[in-house]
Amino acid sequence: MNESQVIKALSALAQETRLQIIRYLVACGKDGAAAGTIGEEVNSSASRLSFHLNILENAGLVTSKRVSRRIFYSASYEQMGGMIGYLLEDCCGNHPEVTSCCMPGTSNIS
Secondary structure, eight states, X not given: OOHHHXXXXXXXXXXXXXXXXXXXXXXXXXXXXXXXXXXXXXXXXXHHHHHHHHHHHHXXXXXXXEETTEEEEEEOHHHHHHHHHIIIIIXXXXXXHHHHHHSTTOOOOO
16 A cells, blocks of 8 residues: 555545444445445435445445445455555554554563
8 A cells, every 4th residue: 555545545534424434344344234224323314425435435445336226335454454554564664662552462562
């Protein structure tokens, strides 16, 4: 993942509803959830939900697939992992104080 992709992903996540959507979709697993179910879960109208899902999809954080008349969305674990990896490795240089907060059990700090 490059810097511009990370900035786009972080920008997409910097909004309460979109962060709630990502949390929900991660918990749903790779099968994801139908748009209507996501809207109910995050208490969002269809038009607002569509706006938020579009931003997340453009940032590469969610993918969509049509099944009959419904659209299912799922979290893109690869993109999310790439973003987190970029932050840990490129921005933080795998500094032990930073990584110990993110990866319990790997702390070298006393």
